[in-house]
Every structure is written in structure tokens, then in C-alpha cells.
Amino acid sequence: xxxxxxxxxxxxxxxxxxxxxxxxxxxxxxxxxxxxxxxxxxxxxxxxxxxxxxxxxxxxxxxxxxxxxxxxxxxxxxxxxxxxxxxxxxxxxxxxxxxxxxxxxxxxxxxxxxxxxxxxxxxxxxxxxxxxxxxxxxxxxxxxxxxxxxxxxxxxxxxxxxxxxxxxxxxxxxxxxxxxxxxxxxxxxxxxxxxxxxxxxxxxxxxxxxxxxxxxxxxxxxxxxxxxxxxxxxxxxxxxxxxxxxxxxxxxxxxxxxxxxxxxxxxxxxxxxxxxxxxxxxxxxxxxxxxxxxxx
Amino acid sequence: xxxxxxxxxxxxxxxxxxxxxxxxxxxxxxxxxxxxxxxxxxxxxxxxxxxxxxxxxxxxxxxxxxxxxxxxxxxxxxxxxxxxxx
Numbered sequence: 001x002x003x004x005x006x007x008x009x010x011x012x013x014x015x016x017x018x019x020x021x022x023x024x025x026x027x028x029x030x031x032x033x034x035x036x037x038x039x040x041x042x043x044x045x046x047x048x049x050x051x052x053x054x055x056x057x058x059x060x061x062x063x064x065x066x067x068x069x070x071x072x073x074x075x076x077x078x079x080x081x082x083x084x085x086x087x088x089x090x091x092x093x094x095x096x097x098x099x100x101x102x103x104x105x106x107x108x109x110x111x112x113x114x115x116x117x118x119x120x121x122x123x124x125x126x127x128x129x130x131x132x133x134x135x136x137x138x139x140x141x142x143x144x145x146x147x148x149x150x151x152x153x154x155x156x157x158x159x160x161x162x163x164x165x166x167x168x169x170x171x172x173x174x175x176x177x178x179x180x181x182x183x184x185x186x187x188x189x190x191x192x193x194x195x196x197x198x199x200x201x202x203x204x205x206x207x208x209x210x211x212x213x214x215x216x217x218x219x220x221x222x223x224x225x226x227x228x229x230x231x232x233x234x235x236x237x238x239x240x241x242x243x244x245x246x247x248x249x250x251x252x253x254x255x256x257x258x259x260x261x262x263x264x265x266x267x268x269x270x271x272x273x274x275x276x277x278x279x280x281x282x283x284x285x286x287x288x289x290x291x292x293x294x295x296x
Numbered sequence: 297x298x299x300x301x302x303x304x305x306x307x308x309x310x311x312x313x314x315x316x317x318x319x320x321x322x323x324x325x326x327x328x329x330x331x332x333x334x335x336x337x338x339x340x341x342x343x344x345x346x347x348x349x350x351x352x353x354x355x356x357x358x359x360x361x362x363x364x365x366x367x368x369x370x371x372x373x374x375x376x377x378x379x380x381x382x
Contacts, residue, residue, distance in 0.1 A: 090317040095325045099346040100353070202313060205306045216365060250372070255302060258375055277303050281310045 003171065005122065005264045007238060012171050015058045017178025020163050021051045024186065027155025037148050042081025043189045049074035050113055050185030054178030064220070067117065067181070071110035074185055078105050078192060089144060089195040091289045105192060112188030112204070117180040118214065119207040121253060122268050124168035126180050130187060131160050132275040133203035136282035137187070137196055143290060145194030152193070156186050169265045199289075203282040206274040210252035217250040232257060239263050308367055312360050319356045324349050 002009040025044055032040040053070040056062065078084065079102055086098040097104075120126035134157050141150040160183070166172040175183070191200035201208065229248035232240045242257035256262070256270050327349055 088320075090320045090325075091314070092317055092321045093325060095320055097324075097346070097349060099342065100350055103350075198313065198317060202310055205309050205313075206302075209305060209309060212364065213368065216368065252302075255375070274302060274306065278306055278310075281306070285310075285314075 001174065003123070005234065005238060005240070006170065012174055014174035015055065015176025015178045016163065016167065016173040017051055017054055017058070017176050017180075017182055019173075020159060020175065020179050021047065021182050023159040023162060024156055024182070027158060028152065031151060031155060035148065035151070037152065038081060039083045039149070039193060040152055042077045042083040043152065043186065043193065045077035045081075046074050046109065046189050047182055047185045049077070050109070050181040051178050054176065054181035057177040057181075067177070068110040068114055071113045071181070071185070072106050074113070075106045075109040078109070078189055083189065083193045085195055087195075088197060089289075091198055091285055092292055108192060108197070109185055109188045112191070112200075113181045113184035115204060115207045115211050116184035116187065117177060118211050119252070119271070120175060120180045121251075122169075122264050122271075123171040124164060125268050125271050126175060126183060127160055127164040127167045128268065128272055129207065129275045130183050131157070131164055132272060132279055133200075133282075134160065134187070136203045136279050136286060137190060137194070137200055139283070140196035140199040140286055141190065141194035143286065144293075145196060149190065149194040153190050156190070169268055199282050199285060202285055203275075203279050205278040205281070206252060206271065213250045213252065213255070235261060240267065305367075305371060309364065312364060316356055316360055320353065323356070324352050327352075 001012060001014045003012045024047065028040050028044050050071060053067060053074065057067060084101060084105060086101060087094040087096045088101065088104070116126055116130065119129060138150065138153055138157065141153055163175070167175060187200065191197050229243065229245045231243050231248050231251045231254040233243055234240055239261040240257060241261040242254045248254070252271070253267055256267055327345055
């Protein structure tokens with residue numbers, strides 16, 4: 001597809017989801033045959049279902065409800081393989097919710113999948129942002145989850161690093177919906193498996209803020225391609241500026257651009273900086289939780 | 297960090313998440329701890345206590361979304377006003 005934010009609109013291959021999924025599955029299956037941890041299979045099936053949903057959306061424009069609704073299906077293997085504890089870690093302690101945790105999983109995977117999908121607006125934004133926000137999740141898994149979950153996260157982190165090399169500005173590949181849903185489903189699964197749900201939410205705050213602003217301004221679940229008023233305007237010098245239209249949806253990028261026009265690369269760097277900031281807040285929360293656990 | 301900085305918005309959201317965690321610990325968690333006692337005294341099932349927990353959790357989340365929505369309106373108003381003055 002055309003990269004519309006660059007001069008001459010060069011063609012860029014899409015979707016990168018299949019190659020991302022293959023690299024993750026290869027790493028995870030090797031780990032499974034070495035360790036025999038069955039949680040790996042649950043997480044891999046969840047990610048594969050998310051990929052199938054994404055690839056359908058890549059080749060056929062589906063209605064806005066399709067991805068969130070279909071991603072509920074992707075959550076089921078996490079429940080079937082019991083890739084969760086019966087308690088929610090809420091920093092200041094744990095809450096035992098054996099029945100409530102199941103609907104939480106059914107909500108979490110669609111939410112994280114769509115949140116990551118919604119931030120994939122520029123070259124390298126989704127993969128770079130996720131690499132930054134994976135670091136607190138890795139640390140939290142090591143401290144509060146268990147070592148095996150930390151090991152399962154490593155092939156995903158390595159695949160993301162490899163993918164970023166080609167996705168970063170100027171992109172040589174676009175992940176497409178299949179790629180972003182694979183990233184989101186995997187991230188959500190790890191947050192659940194490592195009992196780091198709140199740490200993950202904090203790390204993803206810029207992306208959550210983007211989804212919140214978008215939904216509260218559009219007031220319905222809608223496919224972004226169906227929005228008539230765009231939140232940003234591409235200028236002749238290929239910089240972007242915030243739309244002045246009242247009906248245009250409010251997004252994170254539109255807020256970034258309220259300070260003045262920026263190039264695509266500058267916007268992506270701002271998103272990374274926000275990701276770094278929210279990751280720092282995650283680290284503060286991890287330290288807080290660590291001290292609370294030690295006091296107890 | 298200025299009020300209109302996007303990091304301030306994220307910091308506010310983080311504070312809300314922390315408030316939600318504290319609310320869950322002080323309101324929802326005690327129900328889990330006393331679940332056995334409650335079940336014996338009032339003869340209610342684990343499903344019923346889970347429903348009570350779910351309702352409380354939903355109330356907490358809705359209250360926080362409401363606060364965030366109010367904050368968003370103030371933030372956007374000040375941001376757009378600042379831009380017009382600029």
C-alpha cells in the first residue's frame with residue numbers, strides 16, 4: 001500500500017503480520033519443546049486467533065464492531081489452558097476473584113488488541129512503542145510473576161526488535177491489522193499470565209488515552225477508515241497539522257499537533273517519549289509494589 | 297511539567313489507576329477475604345458474592361471514567377484556549 005505521508009507516496013509491503021507471527025511461533029515452540037510449559041500453547045493459540053481476525057480485516061474492510069467482538073474468541077484459549085491466577089494483583093495487594101477473573105480476560109484481550117491497533121498510525125509507532133512498554137512488563141514478570149513467564153516473553157520481545165528494524169521510519173513494511181492484533185493479543189496475554197495487569201495498563205497509558213479520546217469524541221465503535229473528518233491534515237511540505245474541524249475525532253496525534261505542525265518522524269518520536277514516560281511511571285509502581293510486598 | 301503538557305494528562309490517569317487500585321483493595325478485596333464467613337452467615341453462594349464484587353468494580357470504573365471525562369473537557373478547553381491566545 002502507499003505510504004501517504006512521504007513524497008511520491010512510495011509503495012510499502014503490507015501486512016507484516018504473517019512474518020511477525022511466524023517468528024514468534026518459532027521462538028515459542030522451541031521454548032515449549034525445551035521446557036514443556038503448557039501455558040505457551042494457550043498464548044500461541046490466542047495470538048494465532050488474533051492474527052486470523054487481523055488478516056481478515058487486512059483484506060476485507062469489516063465493520064467497527066468486528067475486531068472487538070471477534071477478539072473475545074481469541075481470549076478463550078487463555079481460559080482453557082488456565083494461563084492465569086485466580087487473583088488480581090492491584091499493587092497494594094491481591095484480590096481473590098476466581099469467577100470474576102474470567103470475564104476480565106474476555107474484556108482484556110479485545111481492549112489491548114484494539115488499543116495497540118489504534119496507535120499504529122505512523123512508521124514504527126506501534127512496534128517502537130510496544131518495545132518501550134515491554135521493558136516494565138519484563139521486569140514485573142521477573143519480580144512478581146514467575147521465571148517461566150519471563151522466559152515466554154523473551155521470544156516476543158526479540159521478534160518485536162527484529163520487526164522494528166523494518167517497521168521504523170522510513171518503513172520497509174507495515175504490520176497491518178494482523179500485525180498489530182498479534183502484538184496486542186500477546187502483550188495482553190503476558191500481562192495476565194505474569195499477574196502484571198496494572199503495570200501493563202500504566203505502561204500503555206498513552207495508547208489507552210488515544211482510544212479514550214477517540215471513543216469519547218466519536219461516541220461509537222467505528223472503523224477508523226470510515227471516519228469522514230480526519231484528525232490531522234497533511235501539508236504540502238509533508239508535515240502534519242491538527243485539523244480545525246469540529247467534527248474531527250480527538251486523538252493523541254491531534255493533541256500532539258496542537259503545539260504546531262510536525263513531520264511524521266517528529267510525531268513518532270513524541271509518541272516514543274510518552275511511552276518512555278508511562279514506562280517510568282510503571283517502574284515507580286513496580287518499586288512501590290516491591291516495597292509493599294516486603295513490608296507485608 | 298505544565299498543565300497543558302500531555303505528560304500531565306498521563307500522570308493524572310496514573311493517579312486515577314492508583315485510586316482505583318486502592319478502592320479495590322479497601323472495598324472489593326474484603327468481600328473475598330470474608331467470603332467464607334459471609335457464605336455461612338447469610339447462606340449466599342460464591343456466584344452471588346462475585347456479582348456483588350462485579351457491581352462494586354463496575355461502579356468504581358464508571359466513577360473513574362466520569363472523572364477522567366471531566367478532566368478531559370477542562371484539559372481540552374485550556375489547551376484550545378492556550379492555542380488561540382498563542
